[in-house]
Amino acid sequence: MTTPKTGCPLEKLNDLTPLSATTTCPDPAAAYQRLWTDWGGPVAAVELEPGIPAWLVMGYRELRAVVRNEQHYSRNSKNWRLLADGHIGADSGLAPIMFPRDNAYFSDGATHRRLRAPLVDGLARISEHRVARDVGETCDRLIDRLPADGQLDLVAQYAAQVPMLTVAGLFGIAPDLGDRLQTCVIALFGSGEDSAERFHEMETILTGVINEHHTAPAEDLTTAFLHHPCHRDDGEVLASMLLMLGAGWETLQVWIAQTLRIMLTDPRFDGKVRGGHLGIDDALDHVLWADPPMANQPTRWALTDTVVGGQRIARGDALILGLAAANNDRWAGAHDRHDPGNRAHLAFGVGPHACPAQRTSRIIARTAVETILHRLPDVRLAVPATEIPLHPSPWTRGPARLPVTATRALGQATPVPSPRSTEAPPNR
Ligand code: HEM
Structure with missing residues (x-):
């Protein structure tokens, strides 16, 4: 596991945990906890597919802050540096859900x-x-x-x-x-x-x-x-x-x-x-x-260099919304989540x-x-x-x-x- 390297471009980080390790394991809470510990906080680098990295936002507060800040985080994958640089082929498995289309989702x-x-x-x-x-x-x-x-x-x-x-x-x-x-x-x-x-x-x-x-x-x-x-x-x-x-x-x-x-x-x-x-x-x-159906939700793209959860995020980096992780973060009020009618989940x-x-x-x-x-x-x-x-x-x-x-x-x-x-x- 790579330790956090402040300022190191995302694409230079090696041996990243595949994102699918959080969805295909018997204990996802333990998988998210491991990432949190390894990266020293609620934002960890993961691999979407071989050679394609992204940040996974696992904190309830950090996730809500990112999605509410449209000035700094875009929904449009035209802002994805790796895509613009030609790092990702047209035949990538990420195409159906991450390549830009003219609709509400990507606007x-x-x-x-x-x-x-x-x-x-x-x-x-x-x-x-x-x-x-x-x-x-x-x-x-x-x-x-x-x-x-x-x-x-x-x-x-x-x-x-x-x-x-x-x-x-x-x-x-x-x-x-x-x-x-x-x-x-x-x-x-x-x-x-x-x-x-x-x-x-x-x-x-x-x-x-x-x-x-x-x-x-x-x-x-x-x-x-x-x-x-x-x-x-x-x-x-x-x-x-x-x-x-x-x-x-x-x-x-x-x-x-x-x-x-x-x-x-x-x-x-x-x-x-x-x-x-x-x-x-x-x-x-x-x-x-x-166990929310979209455990990890694609995507926001950073429009400026910024810091989230202690990690330096570069302009054009992809941020994945770790909805399952954030739901189980202590800020989500996990202690009372089974109260009838509590729908503060993400x-x-x-x-x-x-x-x-x-x-x-x-x-x-x-x-x-x-x-x-x-x-x-x-x-x-x-x-x-x-x-x-x-x-x-x-x-x-x-x-x-x-x-x-x-x-x-x-x-x-x-x-x-x-x-x-x-x-x-x-x-x-
Ligand atoms: C009738 C079935 C559904 C339809 C037609 C539907 C449609 C949509 C659409 C059009 C968006 C994009 C909205 C926008 O960008 O403004 C969206 C976003 C989303 N939907 Fe649904 N959805 C359905 C069911 C579900 C279910 C069952 C879940 C999970 C429980 C879900 C979770 C989400 C999430 C997490 C987002 C993205 C939020 C974000 O990125 O900020 N959807 N849905």
Whole structure:
């Protein structure tokens, strides 16, 4: 392990810990603590992929200070020195989530506010009751495809399927096209050889959806985006749709899978399920605190030479937001984090770029968990809890597989979950 070298350029540091060491290990708190100790504070250098370093911000206070300071920290990767210098190839696995695109996510200041407004306004207009009903129906359709009894993988056969189909549903996209978009997004984030082709296919599908909505408007996000005064043309609508589908996909998958995992393995939550007193909101909140879906969130780029958490940061350096580490930092109020309703966690980010879909994604995640537990009344984990493999990503931490045995209940009407406690915490 390299000791901190004040003033040494990030790219000159050797033997850095890979960021994925924090997400693929059994004890992430210990991994973050090691980094904190090795680097003498809440900001440590890590490796994103071989030869590509970045700073990981692990302190609750430091992280909030960085994301609220748009003058010094940009969301736009055009400010990334290593990218501008040609250090990072176009085929890098970092491309899907760190290379610049013209959308709200990669914008700053006034452009960001303009491009974010349709997302916030569109989501605010959706009826929570309708989302819960549509999501429940989508989940029921997925469950109807499962074998009637035997062994299942709740990740591949359920948690991984729900997000794309339900977010596509918000845009009025039919389930068969949602399935197609799912295949494309997997190829895209897997950075496989066909990722450019699949991205083009996504654009073609969504352009078709936009054209249909021009002639036949509906009560959905596509129509809201098309009519929003802040979108200047169909190209910007397309960019916002691609952003929403990409942003909701893996985050929701991991949130649903992690919640199912703890409900099947943690006696506190398991007892509630078996006792008929469902603690699904408690379980969802527990995951957001203890194991947030985006454990390490990309990225801010320093616009000036500066100091954060005692480390010298050079202009153009990348800073990764260590949301999981910061949630468990003592400043996060970790002592009272299981108090009902305490949502001071950073799982959805904070500041101007905080997730605009907090309310909607809670309805989706809660409905997905509630529906599968209702339809698989005797569901049991098929492997010891310690043998659940983890998804190999530096960004998210969640089960790669969740093998269970279950008998599917047939012909039961799934109750429409009530859209309670969906208020989003303020963007602190
Ligand atoms: C319906 C599903 C979801 C959609 C459509 C969605 C959409 C978005 C979008 C568009 C942004 C960028 C906003 C901006 O830059 O102004 C964003 C940011 C973010 N979202 Fe979500 N999201 C979803 C679910 C989730 C979930 C389940 C989580 C985790 C619990 C999550 C965590 C975050 C985080 C951490 C950020 C970035 C905050 C930052 O960098 O400051 N999102 N989301």
